[in-house]
């Protein structure tokens with residue numbers, strides 16, 4: 001079986017990002033999974049056991065002093081080297097901000113085909129077949145990279161639920177040379193401190209989103225209370241983001257995050273087409289809106305024409321009673 | 325300072341967007357085509373620099389003849405010139421080919437800075453700017469929430485899934501900007517009149533010295549299926565117990 005590389009993002013402090021499990025599983029669907037990691041010399045060994053536990057047969061650790069000081073160039077050099085050494089059939093990355101930039105440059109550098117934002121991958125007669133969900137889930141498109149060269153694939157975060165079996169990974173350490181001339185420089189990294197134990201929006205099984213109908217940042221707490229009562233992630237419409245009720249990272253829709261949960265509850269959201277594009281593949285959609293003509297009702301499995309400030313507290317209470 | 329702004333024509337997100345299920349390609353006739361909102365912001369970033377500095381701003385787009393409208397709007401907003409890469413052989417281009425062609429046009433035109441949108445609302449790939457940068461052999465900084473052009477270099481703040489990263493690069497470079505960047509200006513009457521006299525050049529593949537061969541092996545669409553439209557389910561008007569009814573609905577569906 002050929003190799004399939006999974007590019008693992010790690011934080012400035014050396015922790016594996018939470019897309020690792022999904023990426024190793026995706027690589028395992030395409031070949032023998034090799035996790036590729038970039039770290040400053042002597043700092044990366046610690047992740048080997050963790051990546052093995054996530055299913056990586058091998059860890060390819062690329063060491064460079066530029067890890068953390070140059071933007072994407074170290075990662076590109078690492079994947080270029082790993083690809084030359086292992087001749088993989090596929091290179092899988094997260095469709096994250098970094099993943100996209102690395103994948104785009106890598107596809108040009110290796111002169112090979114690029115499949116982006118895929119929601120599933122499989123191998124058929126040696127070819128990588130990727131499934132895309134486009135126009136807000138309105139269409140499913142399958143595509144492949146014909147001819148030789150590794151297929152470069154970016155996977156939508158949270159889209160693949162499969163997990164690879166744990167194993168003990170072997171470790172290969174290589175020093176890589178990074179071309180600094182065509183690279184941007186990192187001046188400072190500010191990872192936001194997430195002081196919440198709510199599930200992450202991407203890949204969440206339940207999502208409660210609030211819109212402009214919440215009226216204020218203070219009132220938006222109601223969305224969070226319902227989310228906590230359901231063990232759900234918190235999302236928002238762009239209008240709620242623009243009004244400053246929540247950070248941009250909560251935005252669901254066309255230009256925000258695409259979610260596909262079991263349950264999506266829209267509170268005070270009209271259901272503009274750009275919002276629906278990010279949530280209409282949810283299994284069950286619930287909407288609460290004052291306006292009986294709000295377009296969100298066209299796609300809701302359970303719609304309530306009512307005021308969120310009366311319906312939601314009653315719902316939270318009813319959920320509490322049931323839980324007892 | 326020569327700034328090239330990449331503007332893409334996309335189907336209006338306010339309308340229904342349709343794919344041809346036989347070819348997997350966009351059915352252009354089925355929806356209104358507009359300049360992608362994000363690219364208006366990219367143009368705004370360039371125009372704000374031009375407002376205060378000596379700069380030439382060129383809008384570049386690859387696409388069918390309808391793209392002229394998008395370029396006219398860019399000129400009306402304040403771009404100095406427009407470039408349109410149009411060739412029948414480009415119909416149905418994938419990411420690899422789009423990036424190669426745009427990079428060739430940028431090289432031919434010459435540039436100090438390329439500004440693109442972070443991701444197009446139709447494809448949502450968000451990779452074209454990085455691919456172009458690799459073709460050009462220059463630094464890329466994508467997904468900038470804010471940016472500042474300083475002599476010889478550009479710096480900005482990139483928002484990612486985890487927080488923010490402050491970055492800089494020497495020019496020439498390619499950047500892409502997000503929705504958090506400048507609110508685009510509206511073209512005024514004077515701008516619209518002036519746009520009519522500004523140059524709008526159309527280049528074919530031959531003009532770029534490219535032919536149909538010589539591209540990276542691209543991608544091939546093997547199947548396109550349409551998801552059945554969603555339909556409305558139960559809709560109730562709250563008469564005092566809607567919250568309780570909803571709890572029952574969730575319980576019945578094993579959602580709690």
Ligand SMILES: Cc1cc2nc3c(=O)[nH]c(=O)nc-3n(C[C@H](O)[C@H](O)[C@H](O)COP(=O)(O)OP(=O)(O)OC[C@H]3O[C@@H](n4cnc5c(N)ncnc54)[C@H](O)[C@@H]3O)c2cc1C
Nearest residue numbers: 211212213237238239253254255256268269270275290308
């Ligand atoms: C290119 C482009 C990209 C976009 N991308 C996105 C995107 O990614 N995500 C996104 O969400 N939007 C996006 N939009 C914006 C989108 O068009 C809408 O403007 C936005 O979704 C509206 O948000 P909203 O539903 O919260 O606000 P509104 O449309 O103002 O709706 C508020 C709703 O709240 C209801 N309401 C008010 N008070 C109450 C109450 N007390 N109880 C119950 N209901 C109440 C009202 O009846 C109304 O229906 C995009 C737009 C464009 C042009």
Ligand SMILES: Nc1ncnc2c1ncn2[C@@H]1O[C@H](COP(=O)(O)O)[C@@H](O)[C@H]1O
Nearest residue numbers: 330331386440441443444449450451452
């Ligand atoms: N055909 C095109 N013509 C001009 N610019 C484009 C084209 N395709 C993509 N771009 C630019 O690249 C950005 C990101 O596009 P994408 O990578 O397709 O999501 C867009 O916002 C545009 O600035």
